[in-house]
Amino acid sequence: MHTVSQLQDLFVSGLEQRTRPAEPAGLYEPIDYIMSLGGKRIRPVMAMMSCELFGGRPADAMAAALAVETFHNFTLLHDDIMDEAPLRRGRETVHMRYGVSQGILSGDLMLIMSYKYLMEYPDPELFRALTASLSDAAVKVCEGQQWDMAFEGDGEVTIPDYLRMIEYKTAALLASALEMGALTGGASAADARELYEFGRLLGLAFQLLDDLLDSFGDPQKFGKKVGGDISRNKKTYLYLKAIELADEHTRAQLVDLYSHQQAEDASKISTVKGIFESLEIPAHTRGVIDKYQKEAFSHLEAINVDDSSKKSLRDLAVQLGVREH
Numbered sequence: 001m002h003t004v005s006q007l008q009d010l011f012v013s014g015l016e017q018r019t020r021p022a023e024p025a026g027l028y029e030p031i032d033y034i035m036s037l038g039g040k041r042i043r044p045v046m047a048m049m050s051c052e053l054f055g056g057r058p059a060d061a062m063a064a065a066l067a068v069e070t071f072h073n074f075t076l077l078h079d080d081i082m083d084e085a086p087l088r089r090g091r092e093t094v095h096m097r098y099g100v101s102q103g104i105l106s107g108d109l110m111l112i113m114s115y116k117y118l119m120e121y122p123d124p125e126l127f128r129a130l131t132a133s134l135s136d137a138a139v140k141v142c143e144g145q146q147w148d149m150a151f152e153g154d155g156e157v158t159i160p161d162y163l164r165m166i167e168y169k170t171a172a173l174l175a176s177a178l179e180m181g182a183l184t185g186g187a188s189a190a191d192a193r194e195l196y197e198f199g200r201l202l203g204l205a206f207q208l209l210d211d212l213l214d215s216f217g218d219p220q221k222f223g224k225k226v227g228g229d230i231s232r233n234k235k236t237y238l239y240l241k242a243i244e245l246a247d248e249h250t251r252a253q254l255v256d257l258y259s260h261q262q263a264e265d266a267s268k269i270s271t272v273k274g275i276f277e278s279l280e281i282p283a284h285t286r287g288v289i290d291k292y293q294k295e296a297f298s299h300l301e302a303i304n305v306d307d308s309s310k311k312s313l314r315d316l317a318v319q320l321g322v323r324e325h
Helices: 004-017 025-035 042-053 058-083 096-097 102-116 124-151 159-184 189-216 238-244 248-257 266-279 281-301 306-323
Strands: none
Touching: 004 058, 004 306, 025 058, 025 096, 025 306, 042 058, 042 159, 042 189, 042 306, 058 096, 058 124, 058 159, 058 238, 096 102, 102 124, 124 159, 124 189, 124 248, 159 189, 159 238, 189 238, 189 266, 189 281, 189 306, 238 248, 238 281, 248 266, 248 306, 266 281, 281 306
């Protein structure tokens, strides 16, 4: 079994070997640009790892890995346009560099490319299964994005609403990457579905941890300025749990704090964090994260392969779930 870093290198090499047309430059340059911004390449790594779990080679999952990563970056490109975000991974976003129209069109082509990669699998049953998995994830990602946008102006968001949103927007594609990789490695439909559930639950835990670290992480280790979600009035699990547990006075205070938006408001961030701590919201959040992680590992353990073969996926899951804070 390959390590995470080895699979990351293999994927980047595979990506670089896939040449695209040079013309029209305005269409293809934005794609090359966003795909070169890097990142951890977690989704393609998961696809290749799950393929290896069932005796396949990373090369067997390369086309599926490219499909998943291309689709993921397509969603980032369009999300950045919707959010009017100036930066992505510390560099100019595509629409800031090339314009909104170019960004939309290049993103559209990336979506098409995702499915073209899957055409490299000649077995019609495998192609159908891979296409079904990616399509299901794609629908969920779009639905999750719509819910996320709707929640910004919705005062009646519940914890189940929020968990469904992050499952669709974040966890579904992780789950699909694992399922698709397993299928390219020859896994049964049942084992591939166990890996899907492993990824879905891991994705939920990962997003909740991200929410927690946004408010209570060390900015040097977390890589972001603490309190961004509070500044933007994002109704994360932390806020929704606080609304559930707070007394009437504190609930009214939170609602009022989240009715104002300022780019820099250290006082607001400090006050909200103080309320979260008084209600033991970090501990509540950690408890839910731990629950999802345990459920995720139970699905990994249920897969009918030698336990030692699961080590790479188990180690990757631990890396994702036990981050510095």
